[in-house]
Amino acid sequence: MAKNNPFTFLQQTRQEVAKVSWPTRRETAVTTVMVFIMVAIASIFFLLTDQLMAEGVKLLLGLGF
Template identity: 50%
Template structure:
């Protein structure tokens, strides 16, 4: 099935024209939110890791030699 390249390009341009691009403010705000969420997740998992490490160390020293 052969497609017409000109038709394809015209349809592609028509679809791109329908895209609603975000404003600069929206991009900046969502970028800031991503950095905040990444920092919160890093802190959360660091605390969880520290807690698991402490618990495991307690168990190993309790049952160790």
């Protein structure tokens, strides 16, 4: 395994970073908003599922009124 000095390492790192296709500010904003929307949808889904299961357990155990 060849050993590189720190200068060579930094040079190679810069070359690799230059190859990266960075998202635009707009793409980042749209993706962030979509993540928040999906989190809200998932939260509502799991809240409703949990409530439904809780009611089912109460009904099964005779704890419901």
